[in-house]
Structure formats: structure tokens, C-alpha cells
Amino acid sequence: MSKVLKLLQDAVGTEYVSDEDFITYAYARGIDSALPPNPPDYVVKPGTAEEVAEVVKIANKFKIPIVPRGGGCCLLGGSKPIEKGSIVLDTARMHKILNIDENTLTVTVETGITWAELNSKLNELGYYTGNLGPGSGISAVVGGGLSHHSVGGGGGAKYGTCTQHCVALEVVLPNGEIINTGSNASVYTKEPFCRFGFGPDLTGLFLGDNGLLGIKTKATLEIFPKPPYHAAKTFTMEEPSPENAAKIWLAWRKRGDLGIFDSQLWTLTMVLGTQLLTDVPQIKPWVGLTKAVFFYTMEAETEEELEANMKIVDRICKENGCTELGPELKDGNYAKWHYEEQGHWLTFHGIWGGMGPGSIPLTTEVHVPIHRFPHIAHKLDEWEAAHKAELDANGGMQSGISTALLCGHTTVEVDCGLLAWDKPQHREKNLELWKSQLEMLIREGGMPYMLGEIYSKGLIDTEAFNGSYYSFLKSIKQALDPNRIISPGKFYL
Ligand SMILES: Cc1cc2nc3c(=O)[nH]c(=O)nc-3n(C[C@H](O)[C@H](O)[C@H](O)COP(=O)(O)OP(=O)(O)OC[C@H]3O[C@@H](n4cnc5c(N)ncnc54)[C@H](O)[C@@H]3O)c2cc1C
Numbered sequence: 001m002s003k004v005l006k007l008l009q010d011a012v013g014t015e016y017v018s019d020e021d022f023i024t025y026a027y028a029r030g031i032d033s034a035l036p037p038n039p040p041d042y043v044v045k046p047g048t049a050e051e052v053a054e055v056v057k058i059a060n061k062f063k064i065p066i067v068p069r070g071g072g073c074c075l076l077g078g079s080k081p082i083e084k085g086s087i088v089l090d091t092a093r094m095h096k097i098l099n100i101d102e103n104t105l106t107v108t109v110e111t112g113i114t115w116a117e118l119n120s121k122l123n124e125l126g127y128y129t130g131n132l133g134p135g136s137g138i139s140a141v142v143g144g145g146l147s148h149h150s151v152g153g154g155g156g157a158k159y160g161t162c163t164q165h166c167v168a169l170e171v172v173l174p175n176g177e178i179i180n181t182g183s184n185a186s187v188y189t190k191e192p193f194c195r196f197g198f199g200p201d202l203t204g205l206f207l208g209d210n211g212l213l214g215i216k217t218k219a220t221l222e223i224f225p226k227p228p229y230h231a232a233k234t235f236t237m238e239e240p241s242p243e244n245a246a247k248i249w250l251a252w253r254k255r256g257d258l259g260i261f262d263s264q265l266w267t268l269t270m271v272l273g274t275q276l277l278t279d280v281p282q283i284k285p286w287v288g289l290t291k292a293v294f295f296y297t298m299e300a301e302t303e304e305e306l307e308a309n310m311k312i313v314d315r316i317c318k319e320n321g322c323t324e325l326g327p328e329l330k331d332g333n334y335a336k337w338h339y340e341e342q343g344h345w346l347t348f349h350g351i352w353g354g355m356g357p358g359s360i361p362l363t364t365e366v367h368v369p370i371h372r373f374p375h376i377a378h379k380l381d382e383w384e385a386a387h388k389a390e391l392d393a394n395g396g397m398q399s400g401i402s403t404a405l406l407c408g409h410t411t412v413e414v415d416c417g418l419l420a421w422d423k424p425q426h427r428e429k430n431l432e433l434w435k436s437q438l439e440m441l442i443r444e445g446g447m448p449y450m451l452g453e454i455y456s457k458g459l460i461d462t463e464a465f466n467g468s469y470y471s472f473l474k475s476i477k478q479a480l481d482p483n484r485i486i487s488p489g490k491f492y493l
Contacts, residue, residue: 070144076452082489111143130159160408174481238321366446
């Protein structure tokens, strides 16, 4: 037995560390099936922050890279090793809810808990985390979402990204020290309640870091009471749907808070594609539709507030090319399922499953300001036209925007990318086309947030960082992680 294996076993327990092929190969990739697999040398599953710290200290001693992994649902190669001879540190055993505090309106969790498990517990008490995490929230965990600035599983229009309501973190630093941020940085405060104070926002330093700067082991998130009233409506939308959707979203935002919880555009490409691909029965009523679909869900404290806001919202929808489908799911009112039965988490797992093993998603998600959403849509069309011959020759790859959603007050999150057939002869070209599209999106001002290997390097390749930003990031990484232990290779660091 190797010395490292023995030390890791001593740190986390024999049953929670492995160097066996059948385990390490299971961690050779995340859901990023387009990228080449790279098995780690060891997989460890610590049960506490202290055990994580021990593993990090061993890694420093032997100069072994560590990749933190939550649900493994990063689509851009973030949760698998980039370098050879790595440790994948799986946070799955750290999944406890430590405290639901109804006085501070916060929940403190270990970061390996899934968004679905956390919110189902909160729901029993009438709360939710506001943003419900990503659309992969049945598998994806709080640590992964906070490392990505995830949005999409629900509540994005009302609460923004899942990082916006993170109050405090416990992080194991790359040297094995454990720090607490937010109000937990004070020895005098009695509980985590506030992110700001005591100097710079060091919670924010680790949020969206894509696993670069440390391993988050605990997180405190704000919780919100679920309002008693809601509405959910689905519409067909005339083309050009990105223009119409952007007009609606801007008009809503200029009216102030209308209680919109989620709003999404499913482009015509997506509507037609899902009719063919998916077994999600709640989308089946759309079979035969030849228009884009647009929906919103809305919350309110009183029936009167709901009615008044709905009137404004519906009028703006109607003025911008929307025709309402009926009120029930069988009429095509997908929004009802999305809100009332956790369709926000169930849909995308179903769609991914429906694609089957023969096809692979080369996906990305970027933020753009609401008014620039149509511009990005045009640029994607232009890119597709310019690469049509290559897409056709490479097995008939599909390109375009799938869904777009309102994120917070100012932003649209655009889900786009390519769908390819997984044939060995196409793989190299798949990656080349994917990278070309990702770079175009950056150059057109898109802000990617799920970066993984591909996009973190793409930011450097396209010289996207303004002025001294990259050298500042490099200095932080160098100061925190001089031995390049945590996630080496991301951002070329
Ligand atoms: C079906 C499906 C639907 C999706 N829908 C969405 C969506 O709606 N919105 C969205 O934003 N994304 C979506 N994604 C992408 C992805 O699932 C999410 O971004 C999700 O938040 C990743 O969480 P995870 O736990 O799987 O993270 P992982 O893939 O395990 O990790 C993500 C990154 O965070 C790092 N990391 C993980 N845990 C820690 C930790 N404790 N400390 C430090 N770093 C850590 C990893 O190293 C990696 O770089 C979807 C993916 C799929 C397959």
C-alpha cells in the first residue's frame, strides 16, 4: 500500500478512500461527457471539515492536486481532474442541515447537501432558500451551486443567483487552515446573520470561484417564507422571441417589483427539440406547437396583490406577442408544474436522460443584460450560419439557444450551445466547434459563470480579463495556494 493511501485512510477512515480502478474511473469525468476522462489516483470522502483539512495537508506534503466535487454536474469539466495523479474530494458525506434559525432567518448546512433535500426540509416549515439552486438540484449540491453562482432551478427572477443570499461560509484553505467568513469571523457574534462587516467581503471571494481558492465545507444561507399566493401562466410567443422576451422583461422591471418568481423563454428550437427528445410527460401537451413558449410564475402576499400584478404582467405579455395557453397542465401550462410540483428540478434531468447515451450536450450558460439578449441571439444565429457546413459534416450537430431566463433585476441567463452525436470520429471537431462558440459568446460580452476547465481557460485565451484583473487573481491564488494544490489548471493557474 502506498504511503499516501495509508495517510489518507488514517485521515478519513479506510472505507472512505480508494485507489481502485472501478472507483477512480467513476470520478474520471463529471456530466461533461464531451471532454476526455481523466481518472484521479485517489477518491476521498471526508465526513468533516477537520478531515478535509487533514487531506489538504497530506496533499501539500506530497504536492498532489485536489479537485473538490459536489454532485459532479458541472458541464465544463470543473469537477474532474485536469492534471494527472490527483485526488478527487467528494463532499457527499457532508450533507447535514446543521441549524434552521427562525430568528435570524438563516439555514446553516454542510455543503454536500443537495438543493432538493435542503429545500424539501425547509418546505415543511414554510420556507425556501429563495433561489432554489440549479435545474440539476436533485443531484447538484450547495457547495457546487455556490462555486458556480448557479441559477435556474427556481426563484431566479425574484432572488437572482444562489450566491446572492449566502451569508457566511466555512472554508478549508489550500494550506489546510479553516476559516469562517461573514459574521462568523467575529468571536463575539452569537450566530451567522450577516455577510458584511469586518472589512472586505471574504465570503464573496470564494463564491463563484469554481473550486479554485478553497474547499467550502459549511454555508449559511438566508431563508424566506414561501408566500401564500401564486400564479403560473404559459404562453406561445411570436417570433422573434428573444426580442419579444427582452421587451417584456424590461417592461416588467421598469414597473418595479411585480412578484415574478421565475420567467423563461423556451425557443422554438428547444420546443421542437424537446418534443422529439424528451420523455418529460409535462411537456407533451406542446406536441404540435410551432412557436416559442414563454412562461412566468408569480408570488404574492394577498389575493388582491396577485390580481393587480397579474393584470400588469399579462397586459405586457399580450402587447409583446404572447398568447396564453389554458390554465391546466393538459392545456400546456407547464409553468404550473414548474412551480407547484418542483418541475424546475425535474425537467432538465428528464431532458438530459431523453437525449440518451448517443448524444452529448456541449452546453453553456452566460449572463447578458436584458436589453442585449436579442443581440446575443443574433450573434448565435450568425455563428451557426458561418459554421453550418462544419456542423452538418460533423454528424449534423444542432446549435442555438435552448432556454433563457430572467435572473434578478438586470440580467438574462442564456442557455445555449451545441448538441452533438457521440462518435469517436467527431469528438475532436465537437470540441473545436464548442470552444469557437464559447469564445464568440465571451467576445460579445456574455459573462459565463460555470467555468470548469474549458471556460476558465477560455477567459484567458480570449484575453477577456480587463487590465490587471488576471494578475490580481493570480496573486490571490499564489498567496493562498503556493503549492498549486486546489484545482490546478483552472484559469491556467
Ligand atoms: C440536468 C442539468 C441541469 C442543469 N441546470 C443548471 C441550471 O439550471 N443552472 C446552472 O447554473 N447550472 C445548471 N447545470 C450545471 C450544474 O449542474 C450546476 O451549475 C450545479 O450548481 C453544479 O453543482 P454540483 O454540485 O454538481 O457541482 P460540481 O460539478 O460537483 O462542482 C462544480 C464546481 O464547483 C467546485 N466545487 C464543488 N463543490 C465544492 C466545494 N465544496 N468547495 C469548493 N469547490 C467546490 C468543483 O470543483 C467544480 O469546479 C445543470 C446541469 C445538468 C446536468
